[in-house]
Amino acid sequence: MEEFDPVIVAYCCHYCAYTAADMAGSMRLGYPPGIKIIRVPCTGKVDPLHVMRALMDGADGVLIAGCLKGDCHFKNGNIKALKRTAYLKQWMDEIGIESERVEMVMMSAGMGKQFVRIVTDFLDNIRLLGPCPKNTNQQSNRILSELV
Amino acid sequence: MITAERKPLDEIASCIEPYNRILLVGCNECVTVCAAGGRKEVAMLSSALQMVSMKQGKTLSVVEMTLERQCDPEYVESLALHIDGVDAVVSMACGCGVQEIARRFGQVRVFPAVNTKFMGASERAGVWAERCQGCGDCLLGLTGGICPIARCSKRLMNGPCGGSGDGKCEISGEVDCAWHLIWERMKALGIEDRYEEVISAKDWRPARGGGPRKIIREDLQ
Amino acid sequence: MKTNSVLEKIFASGQFAVTSECGPPRGAMPGIVKEKAEHLRGYVDAVNVTDNQTAMVRMSSFAASIILREMGLHPVLQMVTRDRNRIALQSDLIGAYAHDINTVLCLSGDHPHFGDHAMAANVYDMDSVQLVEAVRNMREDGRLQGGAEVENLPRMFIGAAANPFADPFELRVARLAKKIMAGVDFIQTQCIYNLDKFERWMAGIRDRGLHKKVYIMAGVTPMKSEGMAKYMKNKVPGMDVPDEIIKRMAGVPKDKQAREGIDISIESIQRLKEIEGVNGIHLMAIEWEQKVPEIIERAGLYPRPDIV
Structure with missing residues (x-):
């Protein structure tokens, strides 16, 4: 059987996770190419619709990576994102897609190593879950190159 | 809304x-x-x-x-x-x-x-609560601006009933007793004496009792 | 006399009245009604017949009241406004009066939420105060709610409930005044366990002279067990059961708790009798009608006055 390469969209906050990813790069720490990073000014800016549309357009999992609690540059954007993640998980349940395909993680800008570990673990989890159920009946997954 | x-x-x-x-x-x-x-x-x-x-x-x-x-x-x-x-x-x-x-x-x-x-108002972000049942004959002027028809579980016009406790309705600790609110409001307005006026049985015709309702404004036709 | 009600005659003669309660069964079992009521014969002046109490479907208060009347007892027809609109309520009042039922207790009723028909539409065309007004209008003006003057409308002795323990407390005297304004003749109160608070309420009643305008019957319910005491405290809306009562019930062995509950109710009655403005006792022995004679006798309320 062909190895399944999940497509992950990671919405990364400019003030933490995105910088952490950058640091991972300069530390020459590799992470799987299936992880497509989208920089956002704050996870509070990630609308549930961004996640829905990513899944609809072929992502197998969506990660929202924001600042540690209390560290949000905009006070509570990360807390809002947490609540929206819970809300999205309810949608996933209703649609019949494993709710683990949408997760929120929190980190600081200095956590380059942890960033790599977190996204790799998330990707491994999605690999275990298999392709997003909505994609299995499709001829082929649309590649998110345009989006990223 | x-x-x-x-x-x-x-x-x-x-x-x-x-x-x-x-x-x-x-x-x-x-x-x-x-x-x-x-x-x-x-x-x-x-x-x-x-x-x-x-x-x-x-x-x-x-x-x-x-x-x-x-x-x-x-x-x-x-x-x-x-x-x-x-x-x-x-x-x-x-x-x-x-x-x-x-x-x-x-x-x-x-x-x-x-x-x-329902017709309601926003209590806080993400919470809406019923405020009006469109009875067609507003009595908010008598009840300190709090509607017993929409907000009392038994829509009592001479409440509160015997089931209220700590300002909450007998059906749930999440529901405010409308008549408790009305009473507090009457006190704040200094119109407690109005409480003892009996509000007579309501004519429900202006509400849904009179069949489907319509408003006709000839000046706008 | 405004009516033929036995209760009114007892009050008017200045005697202390006693009523009790009979909860109709859930099936068409007239035998059960008779059996429950028979326990009460001779020990109480009138018997409240509950109207689908706790919003559970039961034999109608109206039908069970007729059974009691045929037994020669005096039913107090309970009517809640939860299930019937003013057409049905007035129609049932006329029907009841045609069967020689002349005493009514006007209530709003427990919300359907509490019963086994929570899905039922909530009628509440009127509230209890408005029902009092409607019954008074029938008697005093010979008028129905729609305005029509009709002959031979019921001449009911009109009761209502009062709960001195519900919140806000300061409103509870004003609420009674409102029921008096609407035309109520007598009041039966919620079960009293917190006698101090009840006395404060009565003081408020006397301050305004309201005890001269309405007959007040103090509600008493004997507890069967510590479990029932806790249930009443925690689960029944508008009930005030002080911790001492729970402690006292818990302080005796389980097989003696029923006895203790009865002792407490007798002591309560003895104290309530002495309060100025209390004209009677309403003894609600819930599914325990057979204990009524004992309580009434031991409380010194037996024999009952002979009123025809």
């Missing part, structure tokens, strides 16, 4: 199961404010329905539109351009909007995607 809540996705999906092309129509008024059927909710539901059908190996095409007001024929008319291209309409407006579309486009099935709940 008129508040509404989205129906379970299963229920909506089973309504449109036979169809391949749907028109999903939101409304920019009340249901937008209560986050049930505005532009954003239309987009969310559209994505969800498409994913449900992709899971089944089908393709659902969804035309998303959000009208300024779904309860006005002028705005509903704009759907005429799209109606021939779809098999069914799903409306995210209150029951008034759904019916307006059904009235205008008699040849196509229209399904509600939300349950219309």
Whole structure:
């Protein structure tokens, strides 16, 4: 059987996770190419619709990576994102897609190593879950190159 | 505003199961404010329905539109351009909007995607509570600006009943006792003596008791 | 006399009145009604017949009241406004009066939420105060709610409930005044366990002279067990059961708790009798009608006055 390469969209906050990813790069720490990073000014800016549309357009999992609690540059954007993640998980349940395909993680800008570990673990989890159920009946997954 | 809540996705999906092309129509008024059927909710539901059908190996095409007001024929008319291209309409407006579309486009099935709940106000972010039942004969002037018909579980006009405790209704600790609120308000206004005036049995004709209601303004016709 | 009600005659003669309660069964079992009522014969002046109490479907208060009347007892027809609109309520009042039922207790009723028909439509066309007003209008003006003057409308002795323990407390005297304004003749109170608070309420009643305008019957319910005491405290809306009562019940062995509960109610009655403005006792022995004679006798309320 062909190895399944999940497509992950990671919405990364400019003030933490995105910088952490950058640091991972300069530390020459590799992470799987299936992880497509989208920089956002704050996870509070990630609308549930961004996640829905990513899944609809072929992502197998969506990660929202924001600042540690209390560290949000905009006070509570990360807390809002947490609540929206819970809300999205309810949608996933209703649609019949494993709710683990949408997760929120929190980190600081200095956590380059942890960033790599977190996204790799998330990707491994999605690999275990298999392709997003909505994609299995499709001829082929649309590649998110345009989006990223 | 008129508040509404989205129906379970299963229920909506089973309504449109036979169809391949749907028109999903939101409304920019009340249901937008209560986050049930505005532009954003239309987009969310559209994505969800498409994913449900992709899971089944089908393709659902969804035309998303959000009208300024779904309860006005002028705005509903704009759907005429799209109606021939779809098999069914799903409306995210209150029951008034759904019916307006059904009235205008008699040849196509229209399904509600939300349950219309009540006329209410926003208590805080994400919480709406019932405030008015449209009884057609407002008595808020007698009750300190708090409606016992909408807010007392037994719609008592001479409350509170014997079941209130700590300012809460007997049916739930989450529900304020309307008459407790009225009493506090009367005290604050210095009109406690008005409490003892008996409010006589209500004439329900101006409410739903008189059959479906209509307002006619000749000066505007 | 405004009516033929035995209760009114007892009050008017200045005697202390006693009523009790009979909860109709859930099936068409007239035998059960008779059996329950038979326990009360001779020990109480009138018997309240509850109207689908706790919003559970039961034999109608109206039908069970007729059974009691045929037994020669005096039913107090309880009517809640939860289930019937004013057409049905007035119609049942006329029907009841045609069966020689002349005493009514006007209530709003427990919300359907509490019963086994929570899905039922909540009528509440009127509230209890408005029902009092409607019954008074029938008697005093010979008028129905719609305005029509009709002959032979019921001349009912009109009761209502009062709960001195519900919140806000300061409103509870004003609420009674409102019921008096609407035309109530007598009041039966919620079960009293917190006698101090009840006395404070009565003081408020006397301060305004309201005890001269209405007959007040103090509600008493004997507890069967510590479990019942806790249930009443925690689960029944508008009930005030002080911790001492729970402690006292808990302080005796389980097989003696029923006895203790009865002792408490007798002590309560003895104290309540002495309060100025209390004209009677309403003894609600819930599914425990057979204990009524003992309580009434030991409380010194037996024999009952002979009123025809």
